[in-house]
Amino acid sequence: MGAPLRIAIAGLGTVGVGTVQLLQEHAEAIAVRCRRPVEVTAVSARDRHRNRGCDVSMATWYDDPVVMAREAEADVVLELIGGSDGVARATVEAALSAGRAVVTANKALLAEHGTDLARAAEAAGVPLAYEAAVAGGIPIVKALREGLAGNRARRVYGILNGTCNYILTTMEETGREFHDVLEEAQHLGYAEADPSFDVDGIDTGHKLTLLTSIAFGRPVDFGAVFMEGIRHVTAMDIQQADELGYRIKLLGVAEETEHGILQRVHPCMVPKQGPIASVDGVFNAVVTEGDYVGRAKLEGRGAGAGPTASAVVADIMDVAAGRTAPTFGVPVDRLETGPAASIDTHVGAYYVRLMVLDRPGVFADIATALRDTQVSMESILQRGHNPGEVVQVVMTFHPTVEAAATRAIDRIAHIDAVVEPPCMIRIEDL
Incomplete structure (x- = not known):
């Protein structure tokens, strides 16, 4: 058994707590598979005295996650704070500058700054892992970056936001209108008090940006994503779709076209018999199309403590076992800068x-x-x-x-x- 892999966790919200619980509950199995134990040695969160339902007494507490990322006795820093800038970005940059591997669930940060952070990780010689940033517990990053790496991607698309999928599914099942179902989703905890990131397509756009970069070997380009949300979809539209043989889903689609790579997020009418139409409720699904493998579909829970923590720990285990890969599948200087197609095409x-x-x-x-x-x-x-x-x-x-x-x-x-x-x-x- 090798020396322990030391983990510093920035952020003890739903995902952070779930990660601690998973690491503790499955500690023995993780150690066997990685040939070394994984230990939480440092943590940072807003409130030191809050009862979170997990034991972090063994870890050194830091009030400032940036200081922790720079100074803690840790091999890996988990950034589970969220947000595209501010303390989350500073924490990741500090960890990379200190030569520590980073595992994050932060799709917004990577969609906005992923190329620069990948370059910093390469310069430091450490991995930047983010399986949890896209589609929760679905291992789509690993699938695209490793399992399907021998293929030339033609298209990748999917249901990447469980909140929107829940709303559209419930509208279809009940005949109720968008705003009524949104209020229910907020009450159940599926939607935030300010649901804009979800229902206006921004969350899906962030995730699609990362899938596009891996699938097509491009620098992240969130500004090139066309985004349209689901606020305008009515119960009548869903009924009409049903009569026409379709279901309405909010999709993120990235595809190779004669005009360049087109990234688009918007509601779609998809055939009932298609691979994506049967995905309901809070579930996510991603479909990939490659020249040799053809079509492949992965489906599962896209959010929540368990699925997201599962993805975080999978990345930790890769680091512990020495399994690494370039952030977006190829070194940053080999990412191809090509034209971005307009939705008009x-x-x-x-x-x-x-x-x-x-x-x-x-x-x-x-x-x-x-x-x-x-x-x-x-x-x-x-x-x-x-x-x-x-x-x-x-x-x-x-x-x-x-x-x-x-x-x-x-x-x-x-x-x-x-x-x-x-x-x-x-x-x-x-």
């Missing part, structure tokens, strides 16, 4: 919901707008008949370039009889 089918005054000539005006923007309509249906009153119209477009679809929808929005901004949802063959 996306080609796909579209679902559009309109609220219009029920009067003669409206369909003719819509048809003219489509003709003038070179968009082909697949179907159109008016819900109800109430002359002079507002009714719902639903239509779908044949596959077209997004820029043209956007122009068409803008033209339609300016028709006098259209009384609300149109709602558009992309239809994906995934």
